[in-house]
Amino acid sequence: MDSSVALGRLEHARPVMTRGSCLPEGAQSAHLNGCVPLSHQVAGHKYGVDKVGILQHPDGTVLKQLQPPPRGPREMQFYSMVCAEDHCDPCLVDLKAHLPKYYGTWSSPDAPTDLYLKLEDVTRRFQKPCIMDVKIGQKSYDPFASQEKREQQIRKYPLMEEIGFLVLGMRVYKVGSDSFDTYDQHYGRALVKDAIKEGLSKFFYNGDILRKDAITASILRVQKILQWFEAQSRFNFYASSLLFVYEGVYEGVSQTLRESPTAPEACEQNNNINQSLSNMYSLHKKSCGRSHHQANQDNGVWSSSQQPNGNRSLARLEEDRKESKSEAGQETVSDVEVKMIDFAHVFPSDVPDQGYIYGLKNLLKVLHQILEE
Secondary structure, rough: OOOOOOOOOHHHOOOOOOOOOOOHHHHHHHHOOOOOOOOOOOOOOEEOEOOOOOOEEEOOEEEEOOOOHHHHHHHHHHHHHHHHOOOOOOOHHHHHHHOOOOEEEEEEEEEEEEEEEEEOOOOOOOOOOOEEEEEOOOOOOOOOOOOHHHHHHHHOOHHHHHHEEEEEEEEEEEOOOOOOEEEEEHHHOOOOHHHHHHHHHHHHHHOOOHHHHHHHHHHHHHHHHHHHHOOOOOOEOOOOEEEEEEOOOOOOHHHHHHHOOHHHHHHOOOOOOOOHHHOOOOOOOOOOEOOOOOOOOOOOOOOOOOOOOHHOHHHHHHHHHHHHHHHOOOOOOOOOEEEEOOOOEEEEOOOOOOOHHHHHHHHHHHHHHHHHO
């Protein structure tokens, strides 16, 4: 893909859709065709509360309602470009490993113009998923935002530029009470600079111990994402997040791992990490072939091939699940996931995304500090 990306017109790729509505319970059930609001959502637009929201499909996937133009079409076309089946662009192949699997668009037979993105639920295989949504970058508004929008976003969290990330929500399993503690966006926005480390460490504390195994695994995954960003200068991401998930049911790691703390220096050298950690927390990757697409954007959408049909992807879902088990060599894969999400504000660029890189490095610094203690 040429880094000097041509601009396209939004009208050429805009899907027909409605903005959604809050329906009475009975009408909502029929309208959703068996889908229900996502019960473990920790941040973002919520179905029945906001104009758009996230649902759980009966097949286990997640349905993210398309936002109004240009944000929704832009995110849809970005997923379609990165996850196209027939390209082999190394940059996009590597990026795809850090995204939830994408199964195209979905709509209910009762409302065929109301489109949803059909995505993998990365929490599905966990018994007690601990979940955290962290917005990354120094700016939570894109270059096309109005002055009013910029000022609004800055007021929400004035420290964003200095810290480079913001905790949008958390869900943490407490082993003693067999229950979850939840923290919303107000918790994250209340964290001043000196409280960031303590505030973030709550995500890894299960009421009994600090889950250093989950911290170590998270560091490894964030480092992989940082490596991708440092090697690319084709996209800039704004208001995008990392979704962290780890298993709350804790059976412990080996005595050797518990008694041998991992030094930050060791974590920084991925190639020299102890093989047992690499095996235990290996990042699940799949090879894929895709065509090389030009990305066109006019404060609107990326141009790409025709959308895959998310309504007819059950066979592919089953195939993906079987391949996940096969590649892991066992029934369970890694105990931690870190995925990039929310791409309504991704734009072509010819320079590295320094704001996102800054945020990732600061996040890694804080995770290392928590691990040391």
